[in-house]
Each structure stands twice: as structure tokens, then as C-alpha cells.
Amino acid sequence: MAGELWVGILVGxxxxxxxxxxxxxxxxxxxxxxxxPKGSFGWxxxxxxxxxxxxxxxxxxxxxLQDHCSRYGNVFKSHLFFSPTVVSCDQELNYFILQNxxxxxxxxxxxxxxxxxxxxxxxxxxxxxxxxxRNVAISLVSITKSKPEFLDDIERIAVQIxxxxxxxQQVMFCEEARKFSFNxxxxxxxxxTSDEPETGKILEDFLxxxxxxxxxxLYIPGTPYARAVQARSRISSRVKAIIEERxxxxxxxxxxxxxxxxxxxxxxxxxxxxxxxFVLDSLLGGYETTSLLMAMVVHLLxxxxxxxxQLKLEHEQIxxxxxxxxxxxxxxxxxxxxxxxxxxxxxxxxxxxxKFVHRKxxxxxxxxxxxxxxxxxxLPVFTAVHLDSSVHxxxxxxxxxxxxxxxxTCKKFTPFGGGSRxxxxxxxxxIEIAFFLHHLLQxxxxxxxxVDQPMxxxxxxxxxxxxxxxxxxxx
Numbered sequence: 001m002a003g004e005l006w007v008g009i010l011v012g013x014x015x016x017x018x019x020x021x022x023x024x025x026x027x028x029x030x031x032x033x034x035x036x037p038k039g040s041f042g043w044x045x046x047x048x049x050x051x052x053x054x055x056x057x058x059x060x061x062x063x064x065l066q067d068h069c070s071r072y073g074n075v076f077k078s079h080l081f082f083s084p085t086v087v088s089c090d091q092e093l094n095y096f097i098l099q100n101x102x103x104x105x106x107x108x109x110x111x112x113x114x115x116x117x118x119x120x121x122x123x124x125x126x127x128x129x130x131x132x133x134r135n136v137a138i139s140l141v142s143i144t145k146s147k148p149e150f151l152d153d154i155e156r157i158a159v160q161i162x163x164x165x166x167x168x169q170q171v172m173f174c175e176e177a178r179k180f181s182f183n184x185x186x187x188x189x190x191x192x193t194s195d196e197p198e199t200g201k202i203l204e205d206f207l208x209x210x211x212x213x214x215x216x217x218l219y220i221p222g223t224p225y226a227r228a229v230q231a232r233s234r235i236s237s238r239v240k241a242i243i244e245e246r247x248x249x250x251x252x253x254x255x256x257x258x259x260x261x262x263x264x265x266x267x268x269x270x271x272x273x274x275x276x277x278f279v280l281d282s283l284l285g286g287y288e289t290t291s292l293l294m295a296m297v298v299h300l301l302x303x304x305x306x307x308x309x310q311l312k313l314e315h316e317q318i319x320x321x322x323x324x325x326x327x328x329x330x331x332x333x334x335x336x337x338x339x340x341x342x343x344x345x346x347x348x349x350x351x352x353x354x355k356f357v358h359r360k361x362x363x364x365x366x367x368x369x370x371x372x373x374x375x376x377x378x379l380p381v382f383t384a385v386h387l388d389s390s391v392h393x394x395x396x397x398x399x400x401x402x403x404x405x406x407x408x409t410c411k412k413f414t415p416f417g418g419g420s421r422x423x424x425x426x427x428x429x430x431i432e433i434a435f436f437l438h439h440l441l442q443x444x445x446x447x448x449x450x451v452d453q454p455m456x457x458x459x460x461x462x463x464x465x466x467x468x469x470x471x472x473x474x475x
Contacts (some may be wrong), residue, residue: 035371037086039068039077047079058352058454059396061384065089074384076371078140081358082111085280085377086370089384089389095411097359098378098472102127106376107421108306108360112217114410116209120246120277123284130421132269133278137424140260145427148331151186151257151435155328157183157194158436162443165470170449173298177291182206184432185286189279190260202238205231206283214459232280238278282425289353290429295454295466296351297433297441300398302448302468307400311440314338321444328435338400339434346400348415349392352383355458357417382414383456415446445471 032341042048048064054063061069065087068076074090087096106126114124121332122133144150165171182203183194192199212228219226246261260282264275288338301308316330333340356379365372389395391412393402407413416423449467454460 005370018069024295033367035366036474037075037077037370038072039087043079044156045082047082047085048126049080049082052078052080053458055455055457058355058456058460059350059387060382061089061387062382062456065384069384075210080377080379083377084373085379086361088378088380089388090100091371091385091388091412094380094382094414095418096136096367097378098231098414098421099416100361101419101421104204104362104365105359106362107358108377109358110217111226113213115217115219116225116232118211118232118273118277118280120271120274124232129274133281134269134420134424135275136270136278138170138265141173141424141428143263144188144260145470147167148327148329149257151329151333151431152327154184154432154435157187157440158439161436162439165444166472168470170467170469172294173468174291174462175465176472177298178287180436181291181294181429181432182287185283185290186413186429187259188239188283188286189260190239198238198242202235202283205235205238205286209235210284210288212229213456235280236276239279240272242331243272243275285423285425288430289423290432292460293347293351293353293429294433294436295462296353296460297347297437298446299344299448299452299454299462300347302351304400307398310440311343311437315438316442318438328438333431334435336434339437340430342400342403344433345403345413346398347414349386350413351411351454352386352456353460354415354417355383355460356381357421360393369445385412385414388412396470443473446475447471 040048042051050319051064052065054062068078068087068088070256075086075088075093078085078087080087088097107124107130109124116122120129120133121123122130122137125133147195157180160183161176165176186192186199186202186204187192190202208224208231209228212226212231213222214222215228217225219229243261243265246265258431261279264270264278267275270278273395314336318335322328322332357379359378361372361374361376363374365374384389387395416426446468449469452462452464452466456464
């Protein structure tokens with residue numbers, strides 16, 4: 001019996017390897033025509049993946065893209081993530097890809113990602129499933145974003161974090177930003193506070209889950225990937241238990257909470273598994289992206305005293321029109337023009353939180369002189385457009401004031417993707433960061449301890465955690 005098992009495993013491994021080899025070499029022998037973009041497939045099986053993933057500063061496109069764009073142009077072929085791929089650093093083609101989601105192109109992340117996120121995750125779902133999940137997300141965001149309870153929670157948590165700094169001369173800002181964003185999202189989604197035991201258990205599993213997303217996809221006991229899959233299962237079980245407890249309490253008329261889950265329970269277009277997956281997606285989107293963008297803003301403001309001072313004046317003016325301990329509201333947020341439309345947008349463009357997305361051609365697609373063969377992967381690279389000096393003047397400089405005159409909803413600025421897969425929670429992230437900055441700027445000045453450049457791996461990370469020196473402002 002054991003011998004048969006090992007034979008089966010061996011056959012599976014050999015079959016998988018043959019499949020990868022065929023997937024690499026077959027496109028070389030097929031007559032694809034002269035219109036397929038020029039490029040190179042690199043090494044067998046691995047292709048050019050290692051070069052593409054080589055770390056580089058997030059405010060640069062990296063040596064791989066520089067080399068390939070100079071040799072082959074802004075659209076080229078490669079072999080990445082075990083698939084023949086067309087890479088686009090072209091503004092118009094990127095926009096075309098995003099606007100034709102579900103028609104000519106389809107979301108297509110590597111299969112190991114599905115193993116961690118689950119097949120009904122909004123991040124990997126396609127077709128009607130994605131449409132239903134996205135419609136719920138948009139509805140939840142529109143209902144939540146201006147609610148006083150939600151805004152009060154954000155401000156309360158921000159003040160708690162900053163009060164914990166009062167006797168500190170230094171803080172590791174990335175760690176503080178993650179603490180803030182997780183406490184906000186766990187309260188917003190599940191109604192849990194930071195001091196509840198369940199919150200600590202979910203956070204522990206969630207961090208394991210996050211590490212698995214950027215690990216080698218080997219499901220062998222003890223590997224980060226295997227631990228991540230197991231952590232997701234535990235989080236799912238806890239979320240299901242919270243859902244059952246909430247239904248039971250609602251059935252006893254014990255009051256209604258103001259969080260995502262309460263609204264989600266009344267949605268009859270989603271299955272139970274889809275609701276659980278939706279909660280996990282909300283935690284993922286509200287935790288990592290928001291905290292990273294916060295760190296990017298603080299990092300860049302520390303290097304731009306002029307922008308920091310103008311930002312501080314905006315928030316002092318808003319505070320001067322309110323009572324001493326009066327909470328911020330939706331009207332205050334809409335007055336934060338320099339904050340949300342200028343500084344945050346420039347941090348997104350210059351820092352490039354999202355470098356690219358994965359798509360697959362559903363049929364042969366012709367765009368200008370290029371042919372993208374059916375079944376090939378397509379990677380629209382947003383970083384290349386955001387840092388292109390022919391698209392953005394002085395693109396390699398952090399200059400927030402460019403957005404005072406520049407259209408923020410144009411083809412050349414796609415920090416949250418675009419089309420039907422544009423991030424539905426982007427507005428919530430901006431609100432959280434704006435409220436945090438409101439109190440940070442009025443209570444502290446800061447400088448970076450060391451030059452800690454954000455690096456793209458391709459996910460963006462501050463290697464040293466962004467250690468900052470604090471100087472408390474006199475009130």
C-alpha cells in the first residue's frame with residue numbers, strides 16, 4: 001500500500017514537471033506570428049521569474065524592467081511564474097487590459113495563491129462570483145464610510161496608539177501602523193476590540209497567513225505555505241463561530257452591532273463560505289495595504305518638510321473650528337483636500353504599493369501592432385507608468401503639488417487597479433490614514449533614524465521597519 005502511494009506521488013511529480021517543461025517550450029515551437037511582442041523566455045521552467053522578482057527600491061522600476069524595456073520596448077514577452085507572459089509597461093495597453101476584464105482578459109493569479117486565499121476569495125474569483133462579491137463590498141463601503149460610529153472608532157484607535165508614544169523617543173513605525181490598521185479593521189468587520197482574547201488569536205493566525213502569501217508554495221508540513229493554509233482554516237472556523245453566535249444573539253433580540261458582519265448576515269446573495277471568505281478578504285485588504293501606505297506617507301513626509309508643514313496647517317485649521325475634544329466627522333474629512341487628494345495620492349504614485357496585477361488572455365487579443373496569444377498571462381505594470389517621466393513630469397521626485405492640477409482618475413494613475421477589479425475599499429484606507437495624520441501632525445514631529453528605503457520584492461516592505469525619532473509638540 002505504501003509502495004503504491006509513493007508510486008502515485010512520483011508519477012504526480014513527474015507529470016507536473018513534464019507539464020511545466022511543455023508549458024515553457026511549446027510556445028517557442030508554435031507559429032505565433034510576427035506580431036507577438038519581442039522578448040526572451042529565459043531559463044527552462046523558471047523562465048525569467050527570478051530576475052523579475054529581484055528586489056529594488058519601490059520608487060524605481062528595477063533592473064529587469066529597465067533592461068527589457070530598453071531592448072524590446074514597453075511591451076515584451078517573457079516567461080514568468082511558469083507561464084508564457086506579455087509584460088506591459090505601456091499606459092494605454094494597461095488601461096485597455098483593466099477596462100476589458102471579463103471580456104478579453106481574466107484575473108489569473110498563480111494557483112498556490114488560490115490554496116491560501118480560497119477559491120471564492122474576491123481577489124481570485126472571476127465571473128458572476130466576483131461580481132456578486134464586489135457588489136456587496138461596494139455596498140458595505142458606501143454604507144460604512146460616513147457613519148459616525150465607524151469614524152469615531154478610527155479616531156479613538158488612532159488616539160490610543162499615539163497616547164502610547166508619550167514616553168517614547170523612538171518607535172518602529174511599521175509595527176505601529178500594522179497595530180492601528182488591524183485594530184481598526186477587526187472592529188469594523190467583526191466588532192472586536194484589541195483587548196478581547198479572540199482578537200489576539202485571530203491576529204496570531206492572520207500573521208501566519210500573511211507570511212504564507214509571500215512564501216515558496218510547497219505544501220509540506222512545517223513550511224510557511226502549509227502553516228498559512230492551516231491558519232486560514234483556523235481563522236475561517238473562528239469567523240464561522242462568530243457568525244453563529246451573532247445569529248443566535250440576534251434571534252434573542254439582544255441588539256444589533258454596527259459592523260460589516262451585521263450587514264453581511266442580511267445578504268442573501270452570498271453563500272456561507274463566500275461570507276467567511278469576504279471577511280478574510282476584508283481583513284487582508286484593510287490590514288496590509290493600509291498600514292504600508294501609512295508608513296509610506298510618514299516616510300515621505302519626513303523627507304519633505306514643506307509638504308509636512310502645509311499638511312499640518314490644513315489639520316490645524318480643521319481643529320480650530322471644533323471644540324477641544326470634539327470628534328472628527330465626514331464633513332471634516334471632505335475638507336482634508338491636501339491630505340487625501342495630494343499627499344496620499346503622491347505617496348501611492350511614488351511609492352507604488354501595488355506594482356502589477358495578474359491577468360490571462362481569454363482569446364487572441366490585438367492591440368496596436370501587438371498580438372497577445374490566447375491563454376498567455378498578461379502583467380500590466382503600474383509602477384512603470386507611475387515613474388515614467390514622459391507621463392508624469394519629474395516622475396522620480398516626490399512632489400505632492402502635482403495633483404493640484406492633475407486629474408486623479410486618469411489612465412496614468414492606477415494605484416488601486418482599475419475597471420471592475422478596482423479596489424472597493426480604497427476610500428476607507430484614505431479615511432483611516434487622514435484621521436491618523438490629523439492627530440500625528442498635531443502631537444509629534446519625527447525624523448527617520450536610518451535611511452530605510454521601501455523595497456519592492458515585488459510586495460513593498462521597509463526592511464528595517466521604519467524606525468523614527470519622536471519629538472512631542474508643545475501644546
